[in-house]
Amino acid sequence: xxxxxxxxxxxxxxxxxxxxxxxxxxxxxxxxxxxxxxxxxxxxxxxxxxxxxxxxxxxxxxxxxxxxxxxxxxxxxxxxxxxxxxxxxxxxxxxxxxxxxxxxxxxxxxxxxxxxxxxxxxxxxxxxxxxxxxxxxxxxxxxxxxxxxxxxxxxxxxxxxxxxxxxxxxxxxxxxxxxxxxxxxxxxxxxxxxxxxxxxxxxxxxxxxxxxxxxxxxxxxxxxxxxxxxxxxxxxxxxxxxxxxxxxxxxxxxxxxxxxxxxxxxxxxxxxxxxxxxxxxxxxxxxxxxxxxxxxxxxxxxxxxxxxxxxxxxxxxxxxxxxxxxxxxx
Amino acid sequence: xxxxxxxxxxxxxxxxxxxxxxxxxxxxxxxxxxxxxxxxxxxxxxxxxxxxxxxxxxxxxxxxxxxxxxxxxxxxxxxxxxxxxxxxxxxxxxxxxxxxxxxxxxxxxxxxxxxxxxxxxxxxxxxxxxxxxxxxxxxxxxxxxxxxxxxxxxxxxxxxxxxxxxxxxxxxxxxxxxxxxxxxxxxxxxxxxxxxxxxxxxxxxxxxxxxxxxxxxxxxxxxxxxxxxxxxxxxxxxxxxxxxxxxxxxxxxxxxxxxxxxxxxxxxxxxxxxxxxxxxxxxxxxxxxxxxxxxxxxxxxxxxxxxxxxxxxxxxxxxxxxxxxxxxxxxxxx
Numbered sequence: 001x002x003x004x005x006x007x008x009x010x011x012x013x014x015x016x017x018x019x020x021x022x023x024x025x026x027x028x029x030x031x032x033x034x035x036x037x038x039x040x041x042x043x044x045x046x047x048x049x050x051x052x053x054x055x056x057x058x059x060x061x062x063x064x065x066x067x068x069x070x071x072x073x074x075x076x077x078x079x080x081x082x083x084x085x086x087x088x089x090x091x092x093x094x095x096x097x098x099x100x101x102x103x104x105x106x107x108x109x110x111x112x113x114x115x116x117x118x119x120x121x122x123x124x125x126x127x128x129x130x131x132x133x134x135x136x137x138x139x140x141x142x143x144x145x146x147x148x149x150x151x152x153x154x155x156x157x158x159x160x161x162x163x164x165x166x167x168x169x170x171x172x173x174x175x176x177x178x179x180x181x182x183x184x185x186x187x188x189x190x191x192x193x194x195x196x197x198x199x200x201x202x203x204x205x206x207x208x209x210x211x212x213x214x215x216x217x218x219x220x221x222x223x224x225x226x227x228x229x230x231x232x233x234x235x236x237x238x239x240x241x242x243x244x245x246x247x248x249x250x251x252x253x254x255x256x257x258x259x260x261x262x263x264x265x266x267x268x269x270x271x272x273x274x275x276x277x278x279x280x281x282x283x284x285x286x287x288x289x290x291x292x293x294x295x296x297x298x299x300x301x302x303x304x305x306x307x308x309x310x311x312x313x314x315x316x317x318x319x320x321x322x323x324x325x326x327x328x329x330x
Numbered sequence: 331x332x333x334x335x336x337x338x339x340x341x342x343x344x345x346x347x348x349x350x351x352x353x354x355x356x357x358x359x360x361x362x363x364x365x366x367x368x369x370x371x372x373x374x375x376x377x378x379x380x381x382x383x384x385x386x387x388x389x390x391x392x393x394x395x396x397x398x399x400x401x402x403x404x405x406x407x408x409x410x411x412x413x414x415x416x417x418x419x420x421x422x423x424x425x426x427x428x429x430x431x432x433x434x435x436x437x438x439x440x441x442x443x444x445x446x447x448x449x450x451x452x453x454x455x456x457x458x459x460x461x462x463x464x465x466x467x468x469x470x471x472x473x474x475x476x477x478x479x480x481x482x483x484x485x486x487x488x489x490x491x492x493x494x495x496x497x498x499x500x501x502x503x504x505x506x507x508x509x510x511x512x513x514x515x516x517x518x519x520x521x522x523x524x525x526x527x528x529x530x531x532x533x534x535x536x537x538x539x540x541x542x543x544x545x546x547x548x549x550x551x552x553x554x555x556x557x558x559x560x561x562x563x564x565x566x567x568x569x570x571x572x573x574x575x576x577x578x579x580x581x582x583x584x585x586x587x588x589x590x591x592x593x594x595x596x597x598x599x600x601x602x603x604x605x606x607x608x609x610x611x612x613x614x615x616x617x618x619x620x621x622x623x624x625x626x627x628x629x630x631x632x633x634x635x636x637x638x639x640x641x642x643x644x645x646x647x648x649x650x651x652x653x654x655x656x657x658x659x660x661x662x663x664x
Binding site: 165198201222223226228253262266267268269270271276280283 | 524594607611
């Protein structure tokens, strides 16, 4: 994986999300978890959606799958996947998209794995949905276990999830999700519970799958290190909206939004002798009562009058690099 | 092994903690989990000693040996020259007052049924401090950790993650200890909040000359905070050295593997040299013979399968447990 990979891929758009909004109706009022979110995922690229807790990144991923749990509701926007408007499909048609066209892996594989099924049976179950005969499906499932780099696959095929290590479980779940060759794999914090050496193996596996199958991967994470390691393009979220998106190098090195810049300087890079870490004043706003104007203005060191009143629009500061700020740094 | 003088606040000398597990009713078998196995190290007064390693490497068990929250099964641990394992109850209490602990999950040091005031002031009450003295010290301490006094009457669930961690730090330093054991203090926090807590810890250290034992799996955080770093693998200390040198040129293949597996700080470091390890960490019950790392190490030779390498000095400040440390060139590139 070289730096060439870090350049924005010239691929055709596979999925276009426009003006997506998700609201949760709660007893304390309506919570605008996602609002005005637009981005695209291109063919065979790694796209990262990054942000701190509560910024709406996981809700965005669930909305793409139309799996927002009640009382949440998608109340605006559209998701067009390979030309098909997903939000207009009936439930049966959407069920056929999930797993076949778009599939998703989660932070905790035990949630997705059935504790009483042997590991290859979990993968086999996914394959049976494609009307593959049972005798072939098991063989294919064991083959998929080899694809996700599980050593001694024929033997591990018989293991139950509790007999596997965390890294192996993550591989089995990944195998289950890629077994039907979806065009897009959404990975929600896929390595958060894993140790660094195992995390490196799982990320390497995802990159390897992308190389071999040309599958697009959308990674949801809070960890800028994972973004730096894997993404071609990224979108940074804050308080339910995207504040900046573009090629990974542009966003890391020429951050246009004050929030992105502050986050970059809050990461410990060298040693304490080389200076204090930057902090961001205040705290993440309450989604029930979002600040007026720009949602970041109460914490922004560069705010001016317009920021308090007017919601900033998306500006393209350089080709393919978008910043939602009245006064982007260029 | 390492120099022992008045500047050392904590000294571990071949410290060992084996947990015995008994299996079977009829044919009983006793086997040991070697959580901490023959570890020697010293922590100097006023320094930050970072301890890194993956889950199950024994770093938390090692930290628990220092305040004797876990008893040793071999070797010695001393604090300011006193042997922790043999001191009597009242002296142990006096020694423990000189240490504070902050855990990853603030819920483990804050009671859900007590207000912040109640939790933070508790160590002072246990010590029998008078009400007025305690109240004064409480206000002084919450100000030190930048916790607004208006939060004192709240319960932990009413606080943000960062505020909870500030409250646990306040509780840990209210007796003005000399040593703070920080076990993954920022691992559950968002980047911007993590930065606030790390800055706070550095300020407190400067103000009170605190000594820190900083345990984490985050290699950027430990490099930022530490003067010296120790690396643990399967209950063993495999490398110790000054932070900058250890990062610039790791001596142990496991250290190199950890550094290269750690996600980079910029996309430009994707092409760094990588030292991969084969497979998963083995069980602590039957660790591999010879060097514990040999089944996963790319540089294994015959001697590694047979002979366990001892932690030995290389140069003035560095220690490594690898037969071939001098011959491997392990820069990850930065």
